[in-house]
Amino acid sequence: MGTDSKAKRPGLQLIAAKAIRNILQGNAEEIEQLVTRTYQAHHQQQTVNPDSYFLRFPDSDRNRIIALPAAIATPELQVSGIKWIASYPANLSKGLERASAVIILNDAETGYPFAVMEGAQISAMRTAASAVLGADHCSNLGRRATSVAFVGGGLISRNILNQFCGRGWQIGKVCCHDLNPDSATALAKHAADSCGLAAHPGSLEQALDAEIVVFATSAMAPYLPEGFQFSPGQTVLNVSLRDLAPQQILTAQNVFDDVDHCLKAQTSPHLAEIQSGGRDFVSGALTQVIDGTVRLTDNKPVIYSPFGMGILDVALASFVYAKAMAQGETLQVPDFFGKVS
The missing domain is CATH 3.30.1780.10 (ornithine cyclodeaminase, domain 1)
Structure with missing residues (x-):
């Protein structure tokens, strides 16, 4: 260079x-x-x-x-x-x-x-690659998912979907949710036409039930109900960083691309730190998961939050x-x- x-x-x-x-x-x-x-x-x-x-x-x-x-x-x-x-x-x-x-x-x-x-x-491609890298290592699925849901039907979700397919993930079905129904329909059509996947627009509730849930919205503040909890074994790719309530963060295993960068600017993990008064909910960085120094279990959901560096x-x-x-x-x-x- x-x-x-x-x-x-x-x-x-x-x-x-x-x-x-x-x-x-x-x-x-x-x-x-x-x-x-x-x-x-x-x-x-x-x-x-x-x-x-x-x-x-x-x-x-x-x-x-x-x-x-x-x-x-x-x-x-x-x-x-x-x-x-x-x-x-x-x-x-x-x-x-x-x-x-x-x-x-x-x-x-x-x-x-x-x-x-x-x-x-x-920017979209590096975000997608980071997200799917997180799915590769934070889930215990061996690149086989019965269902993947996208909350947010825009360019980032499309790139993440393409990256899943490009990395050889076998996906049973895709649910696409967006406040704009046309965006959800367009993403579902892209999944079917470009990736050959069974895909459909769906409600937020349907999306939250998927084995892997991808959040890629422009939300400025959490909107998921505080009482909602992800299930053990679910993998959440918290790409847009501000969709989840602190309660969802605090009851999960949490992996970050960089902890200090992500726990600021009123992200959902930052709000969880403020509410809990500490960082006990932090499992570690993605590199620690990759090299085996941090081990995840199936007893709790895993939330991967990449700040986008x-x-x-x-x-x-x-x-x-x-x-x-x-x-x-x-x-x-x-x-x-x-x-x-």
């Missing part, structure tokens, strides 16, 4: 959505392995992952733009970068995607940005950059950086 310090002033590579889509498709296993290595590097202190910065607006409590800076310094990869991602839920009613993003990669030696790319697909965006963006350069799928801006006099 480095640039020769004696070379001419570096240019900038632009990578657009179509090229990124082509690179991401068909690489589910390689991308999941990349996510695993990135998490392991993080827990070996080979990364820098500051808190995300949320730009909010006084006239809208739902719109936000989030900055996720990160750096990776492993023998295989030395790079820094940032994802700048906007979430505007009302975009859906305008025929636009809720989220739009760019990712910038910076050279580790000079600090110069060397790539700018469309980021929403990368900038290191994943930087790692996957670097993967995309290398593939795009090799395939000639970038647009070079050779004189982007001028000499400052």
Whole structure:
């Protein structure tokens, strides 16, 4: 990733959505392995992952733009970068995607940005890979589930479903729930048409009964009834982080991509920490489950809560950059950086 310090002033590579889509498709296993290595590097202190910065607006409590800076310094990869991602839920009613993003990669030696790319697909893909990695290791199912339910029928759920299929999961049936019935129907149709799965729209109650329950909504606060409890053996992928009441967190085994990052910003686990006054409900990090230092049981449900770390965006963006350069799928801006006099 480095640039020769004696070379001419570096240019900038632009990578657009179509090229990124082509690179991401068909690489589910390689991308999941990349996510695993990135998490392991993080827990070996080979990364820098500051808190995300949320730009909010006084006239809208739902719109936000989030900055996720990160750096990776492993023998295989030395790079820094940032994802700048906007979430505007009302975009859906305008025929636009809720989220739009760019990712910038910076050279580790000079600090110069060397790539700018469309980021929403990368963000969705790393989220999906992290979620399915959690399902692989936090469930005791051997990639065979009688039922998987999605609460939230948007882009993230679609990517997670694709990742399940790409990783060879055998799924009996899929239930799709969304406050917008059209979104639930569209996700069910995608599951049937693209993955060959038996899928149907369903109620929240039906979704909550599935063997694996995926939450991928834009909820800002918990809405599940406080008295509801998941069953022993159920696996919950708490991707959107704010759907569950503290009571559901406190009565489950809880696994995180990073505990400190997830227990803040009024996430459901953060609310559970506030209510309980401690972190006794924390089982550990996903890397600890993978390496066997944390063992899960079938006596309680397992809730995996991935905060969504900038290191994943930087790692996957670097993967995309290398593939795009090799395939000639970038647009070079050779004189982007001028000499400052």
